[in-house]
Amino acid sequence: MSRDSRIPYAALAAGLTGLALALCAVSAAVGYVPFDLGAALSDWLAGRPTLAALVLAELRLPRALLGLLVGFSLGLTGAAMQGWLRNPLAEPGLVGVSSAAALGAVIVFYSGLSAALSLALPLGGMAGAATAAILLNLMAARGAGTTALVIGGIAINSLAGSLTALALNLAPNPYAALKIVFWLMGSLADRGTDQLWLVLPPMLAGWALCLSGARALDALTLGEDAARSLGFDLTGLRVRLIAGAALAVGSAVSVTGAVGFVGLVAPHLMRPLAGARPGRLLLLAGLAGACLTLAADIAVRLLPTRPELKLGVVTALIGAPFLIVLIARLRREEA
Amino acid sequence: MRIETHGLSATAGGRTILTDVNLAIRPGAFTGLIGPNGAGKTTLLRLLAGLAEPAAGRVTYDGRSAAQVGRRALARGIAYLPQSGPVHWPLRAEALVMLGRLPHRGPLGGITAADRAAVERALSIADAAHLRGRIVGTLSGGERMRVLLARALATEAPILLADEPVAALDPGHQLACMALLRDTARQGSGVVAVLHDLTLASRFCDRLILLSEGGVRADGPPGRVLTDDTLRAAYGIAVHRGEAGGEPFLLPWHALPSPNSVTETTR
Numbered sequence: 001m002s003r004d005s006r007i008p009y010a011a012l013a014a015g016l017t018g019l020a021l022a023l024c025a026v027s028a029a030v031g032y033v034p035f036d037l038g039a040a041l042s043d044w045l046a047g048r049p050t051l052a053a054l055v056l057a058e059l060r061l062p063r064a065l066l067g068l069l070v071g072f073s074l075g076l077t078g079a080a081m082q083g084w085l086r087n088p089l090a091e092p093g094l095v096g097v098s099s100a101a102a103l104g105a106v107i108v109f110y111s112g113l114s115a116a117l118s119l120a121l122p123l124g125g126m127a128g129a130a131t132a133a134i135l136l137n138l139m140a141a142r143g144a145g146t147t148a149l150v151i152g153g154i155a156i157n158s159l160a161g162s163l164t165a166l167a168l169n170l171a172p173n174p175y176a177a178l179k180i181v182f183w184l185m186g187s188l189a190d191r192g193t194d195q196l197w198l199v200l201p202p203m204l205a206g207w208a209l210c211l212s213g214a215r216a217l218d219a220l221t222l223g224e225d226a227a228r229s230l231g232f233d234l235t236g237l238r239v240r241l242i243a244g245a246a247l248a249v250g251s252a253v254s255v256t257g258a259v260g261f262v263g264l265v266a267p268h269l270m271r272p273l274a275g276a277r278p279g280r281l282l283l284l285a286g287l288a289g290a291c292l293t294l295a296a297d298i299a300v301r302l303l304p305t306r307p308e309l310k311l312g313v314v315t316a317l318i319g320a321p322f323l324i325v326l327i328a329r330l331r332r333e334e335a
Numbered sequence: 336m337r338i339e340t341h342g343l344s345a346t347a348g349g350r351t352i353l354t355d356v357n358l359a360i361r362p363g364a365f366t367g368l369i370g371p372n373g374a375g376k377t378t379l380l381r382l383l384a385g386l387a388e389p390a391a392g393r394v395t396y397d398g399r400s401a402a403q404v405g406r407r408a409l410a411r412g413i414a415y416l417p418q419s420g421p422v423h424w425p426l427r428a429e430a431l432v433m434l435g436r437l438p439h440r441g442p443l444g445g446i447t448a449a450d451r452a453a454v455e456r457a458l459s460i461a462d463a464a465h466l467r468g469r470i471v472g473t474l475s476g477g478e479r480m481r482v483l484l485a486r487a488l489a490t491e492a493p494i495l496l497a498d499e500p501v502a503a504l505d506p507g508h509q510l511a512c513m514a515l516l517r518d519t520a521r522q523g524s525g526v527v528a529v530l531h532d533l534t535l536a537s538r539f540c541d542r543l544i545l546l547s548e549g550g551v552r553a554d555g556p557p558g559r560v561l562t563d564d565t566l567r568a569a570y571g572i573a574v575h576r577g578e579a580g581g582e583p584f585l586l587p588w589h590a591l592p593s594p595n596s597v598t599e600t601t602r
Contacts, residue, residue, distance in 0.1 A: 219437055221424050221426060223420075225415065226415060229410060230410050230437045231410030276424040276425045278424060
């Protein structure tokens, strides 16, 4: 089926994986202190506890790897949501998991638990995302259709958003409010290995759940009845995708805050290269999401602004105009 | 595969659509499912495909329930072509037709030579081979229907259920599509199509099932089903009959003022 796109799928996936790993290496080499990546790497591999090795292992690598994981999660779930709802405007947070995760983290902030325990923040975020996913699946179990579920997701989104605003409104002092606002903007700065290990298992599980729906998403191109007539269980697909999005995006938001637009843009970028096939798009969109997030995180450190721009601010600033250009171009091509 | 319905009833929004439908669908015949708007044709087709749950009664496939047959085996046994056939992404025609092979592919299995061969056969039967590289959204209505038909044919299922396959086609494409469905049945498949055009239905189908007022009003060869009395009662119409090249034909000629027909058609 090489006819479907000019570049074979395997070559595309391999090329994007190579690009993502290269960006990881660049991300590890870029920072505020002059840094010899080669020396740090050899020190670290040899087990010499030099300052360079420590910076690499405890700061640079976790940041780069988290960028990779978070970007992949956003791109993959974005493609999964768009395929599932057959709507190019769908994005990973559509079913409410992002804002619920943010709310969970804000509650932890607010309660002061985050000061006591460094992992309290991501754990709170994951609890928030899980709550949203359970709520949605309860609604689905009562027989809500896809449209009702999307409306339910929007309701969860706005409820979580307003509760977050309430927390800000009632913040004991401006400093606390500012800290929450800054966290909500999304960043990969100063994340450590413990956060990396905490989010890795749920993210991998979420990826597996989303990727397992590839064939069913392909079949959904023909609508729900045709997909079912091709032997796919759409109820099972829904449960897997909601759970997958909650695990992957919920844990992503828990450690980085809100990083917008990656999940929306990555599938759009890759769709023409995937021959528009939703199943094939999943992996490519994940890899593209990883590349975009890593590139944006490198950019925030290279830009001379101080304080450092937040990652979520940069992705939105670049992502929004980019999406407009992309959609305008797609419309011309379709016309 | 032989599909049978036993005392089948269906409701939608509290309204009874079908009551006590007993039918058998066998391979090798082209059956037209006809009846006025709202008579339950699409509902019956979805029930036959196992896509809807009946309010009462059951559907069996070679004597077994859908659950006993299993989702994937049923998908290999029945190809279903929904009304208006939505295509949500700008796929190329060949990739779209390949979707018809999904029931034959394992969870991780790639596309096999058998899959490619089936897609080639389907494209050639549906006269769509020259469209393979085109994006589906850029096709004309007739080309698009040929590609969608090829998708359903690519499954190579013993039963093909098609919901209004000729509704949006011009006369030339309608005739070609009806001939294709008839030939598919001649090759041994059981073909059931929801149809509105009585002229085409009477000319091409081996058997017609006329649904009206919640049940099967007539079932048999076109000549026995499309009688003046039945047509008046079911559709509230009178037809003009004639003969062309030794074949009888009928044309809906005028609507009869009947309270029954008014309530039926304004639903």
